[in-house]
Amino acid sequence: xxxxxxxxxxxxxxxxxxxxxxxxxxxxxxxxxxxxxxxxxxxxxxxxxxxxxxxxxxxxxxxxxxxxxxxxxxxxxxxxxxxxxxxxxxxxxxxxxxxxxxxxxxxxxxxxxxxxxxxxxxxxxxxxxxxx
Numbered sequence: 001x002x003x004x005x006x007x008x009x010x011x012x013x014x015x016x017x018x019x020x021x022x023x024x025x026x027x028x029x030x031x032x033x034x035x036x037x038x039x040x041x042x043x044x045x046x047x048x049x050x051x052x053x054x055x056x057x058x059x060x061x062x063x064x065x066x067x068x069x070x071x072x073x074x075x076x077x078x079x080x081x082x083x084x085x086x087x088x089x090x091x092x093x094x095x096x097x098x099x100x101x102x103x104x105x106x107x108x109x110x111x112x113x114x115x116x117x118x119x120x121x122x123x124x125x126x127x128x129x130x131x132x
Contacts, residue, residue, distance in 0.1 A: 005106030011119035015126035017090045017098035024088050033121035035114050
């Protein structure tokens with residue numbers, strides 16, 4: 001996953017790791033839990049190694065992304081606009097509990113509050129899925 005100095009934001013969630021992992025890799029979910037993501041244009045709904053697409057920021061700007069790190073069912077990282085961005089990790093803490101971590105590049109400590117908000121939203125979606 002991302003190298004170098006990193007900041008970490010993490011949260012324990014009362015849901016199976018597989019449920020949270022699915023939220024993290026489903027591009028249709030990103031706008032629901034990611035405060036900085038308005039929309040996603042991707043050739044696949046579920047991301048995987050090397051996938052490329054575009055993400056629309058909250059400010060309306062479209063930026064290219066590429067999945068650059070991949071550990072199946074556990075972690076992924078990406079570049080956005082050609083710049084290394086957050087890493088995403090899920091660790092099972094038991095059958096119905098996991099820890100989700102965002103690895104934030106050292107140059108972006110200002111992004112920590114955004115990641116905290118995303119973790120709250122992921123927890124809400126994992127523990128109270130929307131109907132349908």
